[in-house]
Amino acid sequence: MGAAGTGLAFAPFVPWGTFLPNPSSAAAEKVPVILPDGSTANVFTFPINHAEVITYPKTGDSVLDEEAFRKWQFIRLPEKFGGDKNEVSSFRAYSMICLHLWCVWKYWPQEGRMRGECPCHGSMYDPVTGTAFAGPASLQAPPSDTLPELNFEADADGNLFVTPPQWGPNKNGVVGYGRFPK
Ligand code: FES
Incomplete structure (x- = not known):
């Protein structure tokens, strides 16, 4: 009983093995950015200074696709940050898993x-940039x-379209862990 209890207590609540860092879980080819x-x-057509939640990578399994680790804030920047240009540079998508203790953050326009x-x-x-500038994540x-x-x-x-990411701290980053800024 004691051993079983210990095992449960330390069981990870995130399915690391099926998601991170696992390049095969990402699409090998670009996939369209599908809005809710x-x-x-x-x-x-996407509004300036606006955000939606997108899912990446999609599995086709409705339960897996609801995992917070697959959710990204898809943001078109406000005009003052260059979001008025009708080109890729106006857009960002960041993992919604806060780098502090993994709550889910969102964009406020x-x-x-x-x-x-x-x-x-x-x-x-x-x-x-996706870099924290206030609060505990900014101190990490x-x-x-x-x-x-x-x-x-x-x-x-x-x-x-989302181009195929590379899950590494020096590339697109690792969800729940972070990314070295360019
Ligand atoms: S989990 Fe986001 S600030 Fe602590």
């Missing part, structure tokens, strides 16, 4: 905010002060 309404994100905020202990993230050493990111391409019609 089922449409593909487009540089000509209101004037005076325009940043990512974690509701648990107040970490705040720069939407341009790199790479654990900067959110993992996804990269994009746009086709001739402006539709956005």
